[in-house]
Amino acid sequence: MPPAPPAQPAPDRADLLQGTLEMLVLKTLALEPLHGWGIAHRIQSMSKDVFLVTQGSLYPALIRMKRRGWVKTSWRVTENNRRARYYELTAAGHRQLDTEHSTWQRASSAINLIMSATLAPEGA
């Protein structure tokens, strides 16, 4: 377990990119069904504490994804015997993850190309 995060975000923490939260949640749920806190915690640890998902954005996002039919929910009992709502990817959710993933890859590689570009003489 990583050390407890202090109240203030760590200096090396980054804001989630606009529009990526849903993709990250889809990815997380593609691994296994999880409850809300689990999703937030998993994203935080997978990103090595770079991304902190606030509940204020997580739960509305989950509701939206449910409305779109990407996830389904069920109440289950956790390993420490508490009732929790679990979110699980649907077939539509898997398809959506694929779409978003490939879109992201194209976009990020394009951004990387731009950001790593150096000024080379034209027609060299």
Place this chain on the structure above:
Amino acid sequence: MNTFSDIVERIRGLLFRRSDERELAEELRFHLDMETEHLRRTGVSEHDARRHSLIALGGVERVKEDVRDARGTRLFQDSGADVSFATRTLRRNPGFALVAILTLAIGIGGTTAVFSVVNAVLLQPLPYSQPGQLVRLYQNSAAHPDDRGFVTPVHYLDYRSRMSSFEAAAAIETYSEVGADIGTGDGVRRIRLLPVTAEYFDIVRVHPEIGRGLQPQDENATVVVVSHSLWLEQLRGDRSAVGKTLTMSGRPYVVAGVMPDGFRDPIVGSVDAWVPVDLAPGRDVSNADNHYFSVIARLRGATPIASSQAELDALSLTLAKQYPSASYVRARLYPLKEDIVGSSSRALEILLGAVALVLLLVCVNIANLMLVRGSERAREFAVRSAIGAGRARLVRQMLIESLTLALAGDVAGLVVARLSMSGIVRLADGAVPRLETLSLDPRLLLFSVVVATACALVFGLAPALRIARTQPGDVLRGQSRSSTGGSAQMRLREWLVVSQVALAFVLLVAAGLLLSSFQRIRDVPLGVAPANVLTFELHLPTVRYDSTRRAAFYDDLAATVAKIPGVRAAGGISRLPATGNYHVWGTQPLTGPLARTPRGDIGAQQRVVAGDYFRAVGIPVIEGRVFDAQDVSGAPDRVVVSQTFARRLFPGMSAVGQRIAAGGRQSDIIGVVGDVSINNEGAEAAYVYHSHRQWAGNRAWALTQVVSLNTSRAHVERPIAGAISAIDQQLVMFKPAMLEDVIGRGAAQRVLMLRILLVFAGVAITLAALGLFGVLSFGVRLRAREFGIRMALGADSGVVRRMVLRKGFAVTAIGLGLGVVGALMTSRLIASVLFHVSPLDPRVMLGSILLMGAIAGLAAYLPARRATQSDPLSVLGSE
């Protein structure tokens, strides 16, 4: 996106809102617990862990709000919540809700009802096709161009045949002698018969549903067109009734047609049967002074009334030469609608103005109420805004609250409208023509509902918008005056009250003027003593009563009735006194200075009397004698004239012994009696009274009986009925009524208007007083701290009280000043319905100012007293 699952989820969200909320709460609690547990395991203390995780969560309620937004069912859920919240808030403050709803109800209900009356009477066209072409023709003379005289049969025949701009002109018998008895034995009843010319049905463009109307060749035939109800009653609704015989007054008539259900005569209203008018007298030139037709005409195509009038003027010149003896040779056309509605129109316009004022007052009051409410809730809204309520959300909440209020007011207004409608019809009691067509017009209702609702919304929203702009922190830190009672807003509210006082004052003055006119009318001498005089009609079937029998009958009846204990005197007359024009005949002096001069040629009211008429109604004999046993049919024609008549035709001399020509006869004046007003407003008129015994042969007069009593009506009505049936078993006492009531009926329209205006003025004063009270009370609450300090520093209660009173006085004084200006501006409008009262009557003005001032003083005194009653310590301590 999967649209289907989206919709399903949203609907599910709506249906299972409660369980969703529960699950969300549980999910967030679980999240919080997990986070706390997680932190605690890393060594943070239980308390700090909880705190950190709460901060990380960002406020449970905030998250819940965001989740609710994401559900996409937000608008519906919140609106539902807002409505239930609004009703709860309103119920918590029932005084405010009640006042607002009542105000709206009065505004919507009262205005709709009165506007419906105006609409029914004034605005809606006559129920005949192309009513704009319909005109009524009255005869007048060069000396009296504004007279509305009936038309002689002689002139009618000329108008009918020679006016090319008339598509048709119909003559209608004007006098009510022309009823008929129908049925047999005990079932005999009097029906209303209307003799008309054949053109009548073409002019109104309503034709019988069965059979045909009257034809020109029917002129002297005994044919009849019956009303729908008479057809059902007497002919059992037989569709083959045409051609059958209907016996009326003992004469057999052939049924020509049946009018459709609901058809009403434009002038007299309900009629049972139409028969051909007898036009034979029109061919005798001696009748050129005998005015007894009502003439209506339909203008050809789009002929303007002015060009038809021009043709009529030219024709009148020709006719004047043709009938040199006639006194009324000119004629004027009036639009039929204006003729029927006539005197009501100005009264209704004033009512309409009053309605507009009341509606305005209601809106001002609602505005004021809403502003106060908005101010009072500034703190509540600041708190809600501070704990996360969105501004749009607050505004919407306020909007829905205003809407809820407005809806409740609208419903209450509907109820008030219905009630006042039936109230108005009852109050009017037949005094306002065409009122029977009254119905609640949905468009009118919609109009006032929209106006009142819009008013509530706009002024409900204004404070919410302002609150949404203010910083909640300011409000909560106690700098509340900036938002709750900003001096600009206070001034606005004071000006609203000023306008209320002014509007209420204008209405009060109008009601006061009308009330004062009404008293004057009550006091005006009519020339008769109508108190305790019983009147009733008796109709003698023409078959069994020839002129000799009729002549004897009315005198015998008067003599018999006079012997009944409790009866002072009894007689009969062709038209009850002070009930309007009737039988205006050209009259000329044959002796004296004006003999055979144009100036002596006047239209005088002619009345036929029997029995002891003059004593029965209390008309004094000034000179000479009234009719007695010597004035029988064989004797020389004799008349009794009124003082005004004597003064006009025989100035400076005694009229007794002089001779006049009237109604085609030459008569001796045997006496002069006191003047009798032509109507209940004391308008003077020249009267000529004839003896029924000498005129019984002229036509079947239906004399209305007058019996003056020195006991109550109940004691004599039965003996009189007994006396009548002792003479003839088939005769019935028809329409018994007290003379006072009969004369008063003409005033019913004025009474109706007076009552409505009084109610409106009462409402207006109440609203203005409430407004003043509200503004001052609120001011006192705002300044409670200041007053507390002042009193703690030794100011006595008188000083504080005066401070509040001064404010109330200033507002009232400005309002009254504006109100006087308003009253001056409206004075011209109201002058025409006033009677012997100047529209600027100082008594009324002063009275209104005093009344308004007194009520305003009361409204100001209560808050002023409260200002001094507050305990300085508790006020200062509460801050």
